[in-house]
Amino acid sequence: MSCAPQSPMPQAAAYRRGPDEVMRLSRMGCAHPTRLSFLRQMLRRLRREGWRFDRPVWDFDARGVGRAVYRAIGPERTYSLVAFGHDLPDEMRSDRVIATAWDATFTLFDGTPTHHDLDRLAANVPLQEAGRISPRELSLSRANKSVRLFKHVVERLAQGQQPDAGALAETGYLMRTTAVYGSGKFGAADREVVAARPEMRAPFQAEMLSVWLTRAFTVDLVEHLARVRGGGAAARLDPALKRGLGVGNSTGLGMAPFLVRHPVLLNNWMMAREEALARVRAQAGAAPGAIKGFCTALAEARRNAAEWHSAHPVQKDKLEDLRIGLDVAASYVERQWDSAGAHPWDALWRWVQTYLPVEAQEALLAAMIEPHGDLVDGLTACMDADEEAAMSIDGTMSVAALRKLLARNYHWALAQAYDTPEGAARFWYVSEEKLEPRLGERATEEGAEKELPLDIGRQAAALNAALDGVDGDMPVARFLLAHPEHRHVLRRVQIAARYPFSEIRDNLIGAELLPIDMLRCKLAFFGATRFDPRSDRWVRISLFQGAPYPSDLAREAPQ
Amino acid sequence: MTPQPNDPTQVGSEPPRDEGDGLRLSRPEIQALGTKAARGAGYAWGQAEEAGWAAGWLARAGLPGAAILLDVLKAQPLAPPAPAPGHWKAKGPQCPLCTGLALQDHAGLPEGPGPSSVLVDSVIWPVFLMPFVARAAAALGAPLEMAWADVRVTLPADGAMPTLEDPASVRAPEQATVRITVPDPKEAVAPIAPAAKDNTGAGFEGVITLETWQKLDTLAMCTTVTSSIESRVRAGAQESDND
Numbered sequence: 001m002s003c004a005p006q007s008p009m010p011q012a013a014a015y016r017r018g019p020d021e022v023m024r025l026s027r028m029g030c031a032h033p034t035r036l037s038f039l040r041q042m043l044r045r046l047r048r049e050g051w052r053f054d055r056p057v058w059d060f061d062a063r064g065v066g067r068a069v070y071r072a073i074g075p076e077r078t079y080s081l082v083a084f085g086h087d088l089p090d091e092m093r094s095d096r097v098i099a100t101a102w103d104a105t106f107t108l109f110d111g112t113p114t115h116h117d118l119d120r121l122a123a124n125v126p127l128q129e130a131g132r133i134s135p136r137e138l139s140l141s142r143a144n145k146s147v148r149l150f151k152h153v154v155e156r157l158a159q160g161q162q163p164d165a166g167a168l169a170e171t172g173y174l175m176r177t178t179a180v181y182g183s184g185k186f187g188a189a190d191r192e193v194v195a196a197r198p199e200m201r202a203p204f205q206a207e208m209l210s211v212w213l214t215r216a217f218t219v220d221l222v223e224h225l226a227r228v229r230g231g232g233a234a235a236r237l238d239p240a241l242k243r244g245l246g247v248g249n250s251t252g253l254g255m256a257p258f259l260v261r262h263p264v265l266l267n268n269w270m271m272a273r274e275e276a277l278a279r280v281r282a283q284a285g286a287a288p289g290a291i292k293g294f295c296t297a298l299a300e301a302r303r304n305a306a307e308w309h310s311a312h313p314v315q316k317d318k319l320e321d322l323r324i325g326l327d328v329a330a331s332y333v334e335r336q337w338d339s340a341g342a343h344p345w346d347a348l349w350r351w352v353q354t355y356l357p358v359e360a361q362e363a364l365l366a367a368m369i370e371p372h373g374d375l376v377d378g379l380t381a382c383m384d385a386d387e388e389a390a391m392s393i394d395g396t397m398s399v400a401a402l403r404k405l406l407a408r409n410y411h412w413a414l415a416q417a418y419d420t421p422e423g424a425a426r427f428w429y430v431s432e433e434k435l436e437p438r439l440g441e442r443a444t445e446e447g448a449e450k451e452l453p454l455d456i457g458r459q460a461a462a463l464n465a466a467l468d469g470v471d472g473d474m475p476v477a478r479f480l481l482a483h484p485e486h487r488h489v490l491r492r493v494q495i496a497a498r499y500p501f502s503e504i505r506d507n508l509i510g511a512e513l514l515p516i517d518m519l520r521c522k523l524a525f526f527g528a529t530r531f532d533p534r535s536d537r538w539v540r541i542s543l544f545q546g547a548p549y550p551s552d553l554a555r556e557a558p559q
Numbered sequence: 560m561t562p563q564p565n566d567p568t569q570v571g572s573e574p575p576r577d578e579g580d581g582l583r584l585s586r587p588e589i590q591a592l593g594t595k596a597a598r599g600a601g602y603a604w605g606q607a608e609e610a611g612w613a614a615g616w617l618a619r620a621g622l623p624g625a626a627i628l629l630d631v632l633k634a635q636p637l638a639p640p641a642p643a644p645g646h647w648k649a650k651g652p653q654c655p656l657c658t659g660l661a662l663q664d665h666a667g668l669p670e671g672p673g674p675s676s677v678l679v680d681s682v683i684w685p686v687f688l689m690p691f692v693a694r695a696a697a698a699l700g701a702p703l704e705m706a707w708a709d710v711r712v713t714l715p716a717d718g719a720m721p722t723l724e725d726p727a728s729v730r731a732p733e734q735a736t737v738r739i740t741v742p743d744p745k746e747a748v749a750p751i752a753p754a755a756k757d758n759t760g761a762g763f764e765g766v767i768t769l770e771t772w773q774k775l776d777t778l779a780m781c782t783t784v785t786s787s788i789e790s791r792v793r794a795g796a797q798e799s800d801n802d
Binding site for chain 2: 394431486487
């Protein structure tokens with residue numbers, strides 16, 4: 001990893017978990033957000049740099065149709081969320097990419113939009129994929145109401161009352177985004193062009209800013225509608241209740257291929273998190289402040305687990321594991337953990353690994369990192385990636401060296417049988433309608449000949465077989481001349497040699513695959529909570545629940 | 560449950576809107592469209608990804624990358640490269656994608672670009688070799704000069720974009736023999752751009768015609784699958800979104 005030479009704690013390397021443990025879907029599907037998550041990084045920066053926020057435009061009618069502009073004004077640059085509210089009939093409301101209309105649509109504008117810009121955006125943003133934005137825009141997104149809760153909150157506030165706290169907690173958000181498009185999509189700015197800005201360097205910062213400002217918009221909109229209905233009698237949302245609301249997100253398979261298509265980025269995210277855990281474990285002692293911070297984080301994790309609901313059988317079992325595991329951990333920490341002993345964090349982690357289910361282990365990881373900002377926050381600078389530089393194949397590598405890399409880093413792939421119905425049960429493809437990534441059943445569905453190259457394990461095994469009998473001294477450049485079909489995976493094998501966490505070490509076309517495991521891993525890096533699968537490939541989550549609003553940021557202590 | 564609460568019954572993609580001077584695509588859009596089109600045209604995924612990347616690279620250099628890629632894809636079938644020290648002889652017009660990839664892969668090997676020059680016989684749309692020779696230069700840590708017809712371009716050693724005095728003349732030759740050499744520092748023909756990478760977006764060429772877009776999109780759509788009802792339903796939630 002590019003940041004390794006600058007590590008202030010070289011001894012941490014000995015404590016790092018390896019890819020065979022970390023890069024399994026059974027563990028990636030138990031990922032929890034940490035202080036390195038992208039929304040946490042963004043909030044820390046906004047606070048540290050004293051960003052200011054205002055809402056120069058608010059023009060909504062009694063039905064919630066209109067436009068608003070929310071500005072985030074930084075030391076060097078300003079970004080504006082441009083929000084459009086629509087009157088959406090219930091029968092049009094769908095979270096799927098196949099939808100053509102939404103309750104609200106958004107774009108993050110680079111700077112302060114003029115009226116001319118707003119008119120241009122008003123003609124395009126509400127159309128989403130069917131519209132066109134420009135390099136002045138950094139994201140394009142939309143949201144749908146959480147219908148029952150939204151209605152309830154408006155009704156109560158209009159009557160001068162607060163909404164039912166239980167109902168708020170159960171859903172957790174007033175609106176959920178159903179897609180947040182970034183880098184270059186539909187004409188938006190190329191990430192390469194804005195990534196040089198410090199505030200945009202970390203992954204998904206434009207998207208996170210857009211969603212955070214969207215959260216403020218959702219509250220402003222319910223309060224506006226309550227005022228329209230209740231006039232002077234209407235109440236504003238109680239700040240504590242408001243704080244507990246996030247923005248929901250509804251997402252499906254479209255997100256899963258990302259982790260496979262961006263191996264260097266995946267490595268850098270995983271490596272940063274693993275290095276953070278290793279640094280915590282490598283400490284000789286535990287400072288009282290860190291112990292206190294850890295206990296607070298553990299208590300918060302237990303509270304979160306208690307409030308986290310899902311009806312999905314897989315997630316229900318995981319939540320049970322999580323709650324029990326965290327209870328056991330809290331009891332152990334209180335009664336048995338020798339925090340004054342040698343390497344107490346490492347001792348704690350070893351206990352966690354031995355006695356807790358994976359779901360709780362990963363939650364403890366987040367809690368252990370939490371009080372160690374000074375030690376780990378610098379790692380956030382290592383979570384972006386120059387993916388283009390990693391794309392070049394080293395043609396001078398010998399076939400013998402390539403074979404060794406396959407044996408060392410793809411043993412999980414070579415051990416798998418792909419000629420059985422279970423081993424290659426699925427295939428990933430792009431649907432003709434709306435160009436949505438999907439997962440098909442090979443035995444019963446048409447289209448496997450147009451499969452996307454996400455079957456990494458099978459490709460690695462095929463490359464290994466093709467190398468059989470080839471002269472070990474031959475440079476891979478010559479091998480590729482005769483075998484261009486192996487170019488895709490050969491590049492990945494070379495990438496994995498330098499980036500140990502670049503590859504998910506599981507069969508992505510196997511019968512046992514749960515795509516939601518891939519989604520959970522990615523969403524945890526975003527900072528998502530309340531992971532709630534609605535099927536094996538569709539999930540709802542919450543972002544920014546419990547986080548400050550723009551108006552809170554300046555007066556609160558950094559987190 | 561309503562399987563399709565809002566099915567637009569729409570197949571395929573819609574062209575980006577014409578803003579008066581043609582369609583305007585971002586670099587990631589050119590790269591994504593180019594990748595899918597190259598795959599749809601029959602290249603392996605590993606090659607197609609680099610074809611899309613090359614189209615985006617050319618656009619960043621101020622050239623119509625998407626249109627050049629379409630020209631390359633239309634020119635099939637083409638001869639594969641035959642790397643040999645000093646001279647890559649052709650059995651027919653050579654494919655610039657396969658040849659470009661081979662040049663990049665062979666950088667530092669006896670057959671590839673390096674201290675001695677390489678002559679590559681009759682390549683179709685030699686401009687398409689540029690991104691790959693640029694990578695070879697970065698791999699070698701030395702600038703490489705490409706010369707074909709009356710064009711000479713220096714690809715800097717640090718991966719920076721070349722400075723093109725006259726993009727139209729670089730784009731023009733449909734077929735040419737290309738010589739690739741490490742230039743004499745005193746005779747470098749084009750000034751080497753000062754920045755390691757041009758991240759400003761200046762000079763980017765994202766305008767393409769509707770016809771080019773449609774042809775690339777037709778190829779790209781060859782990579783897609785008509786959905787079964789089952790898969791369409793399974794891709795979403797199992798309940799209504801109206802809750």
